[in-house]
Amino acid sequence: PSGCGKTTTLRMIAGLELTTSGEIRLDQEEVTFLPASQRDIAFVFQLFALYPHMNVRKNLAFPLKCIGTPSAEVKQRVEEAARLLRIDHLLNRSVSGLSGGDRQRVALGRAIIRRPKAFLMDEPLGALDAEFRNLMCQELKGLHDRIEATTVYVTHDQLEAMAMADRIAVMNHGMIEQLGTPSEIYNKPATIYVADFIGSPPMNLLTLPNALEPGKTEINLPDDGCGTLRCPNSAQGIQAGNLVLGVRPEYLLPEQEGPLPGKISAVEYLGTTQILTIQTPYGQVLSRVLSTYSFGKGQSVRLNFVSQRASLFDKSDGKALSTEVTYG
Structure with missing residues (x-):
């Protein structure tokens, strides 16, 4: 910037x-x-x-x-x-x-x-x-x-x-936040800053209420059916309110049986795709879907995310944690 x-x-x-x-x-x-x-x-x-x-x-x-x-x-x-x-x-x-x-x-x-x-x-x-x-x-x-x-x-x-x-070097206040290929920068952002800056629209960032206890490697997601996030062993642990889940709009999709409820507040038509602005219990999110699907303002939806594409961050230092998402 x-x-x-x-x-x-x-x-x-x-x-x-x-x-x-x-x-x-x-x-x-x-x-x-x-x-x-x-x-x-x-x-x-x-x-x-x-x-x-x-x-x-x-x-x-x-x-x-x-x-x-x-x-x-x-x-x-x-x-x-x-x-x-x-x-x-x-x-x-x-x-x-x-x-x-x-x-x-x-x-x-x-x-x-x-x-x-x-x-x-x-x-x-x-x-x-x-x-x-x-x-x-x-x-x-x-x-x-x-x-x-x-x-x-x-x-x-x-x-x-x-x-x-x-290769791209993403800079912030004179420091390199991440250096990598376009694919690495987009799919595996190293920090919250990169996740929020790269991508149009940017990555959805949802603060989870959970804490990660010292020595633990699993985090249960808030809603039943969302599954479990597995992350590296943290000797110090991560305090409640510092865990941030990141999902790109194209990997956060409306599904009939999705675990996350929401209501569409805006629809932006972009030709082959459309951007849905959705209000959820955990804040506003964006979903990119094909324009062949019909959605309208005020419509209630349920959302699911592509587990392999999710990122997890520690808000205290802004850095990403390596994650593997499995459904429980």
Whole structure:
């Protein structure tokens, strides 16, 4: 989210901010105190950073000319980058007359043409409208796969991160809450913060009245039929009111014999799916179901959850417990 330290971290990697502790390594080489100009990193910004008085060709060539690259090589690399980004037909156009998407392609080309060890991208799609953003998201993913260069990409858009990343670092107040693949982040959140932040809509988080006694590994869920949660042996135990059950909306489903009663307070139609807002004795929850099913506001339902997809957290430190759910 905003203010968590994403851009500051990126600037430290680039050498634009001094680190207060730790070290930064690039290609197995420590670069913590190396000047930015010597780190061989390309930085792509949200606001393009192009020269409006130059055409596309001159903008692409500028980084190479600054380091004295021979003219023949400059021409070759400009044309290669333009073909890669599908802007070869725009080389003689002024950048001031380009669309937002094409300007961002030129900005990417200025970074690619240097052939750096790594790319840093600070919300490069933030200034584009939704249609261009989705298109550029796909193009950036394909570009990364083709050039196979390490890329650190900053975004506050979780859907963008989930769609593009090989690994995601979820940050909060300057700390990494969880580092993992999109699947790990979504299905096995390490903290309550990650569970609540990742996912649209977010994970349902229900505080259980139970306590986990020291040395015990089983927690009986409040309603008959909900089953038993099995978790690791806790030497200290967990106090009542600190146990939080997490279930994604698509795994909390209305069923005739479900153990959890509720009443629908809102229905949000999303095309192929619909989001049901349901009031239960343990608080409000969201359920994502196919739009082929008919539900209405005020309708009473009973809910069940997919046991293998449930998470359990300790509210005192916000961390997840490894759980296995069995029905009793």
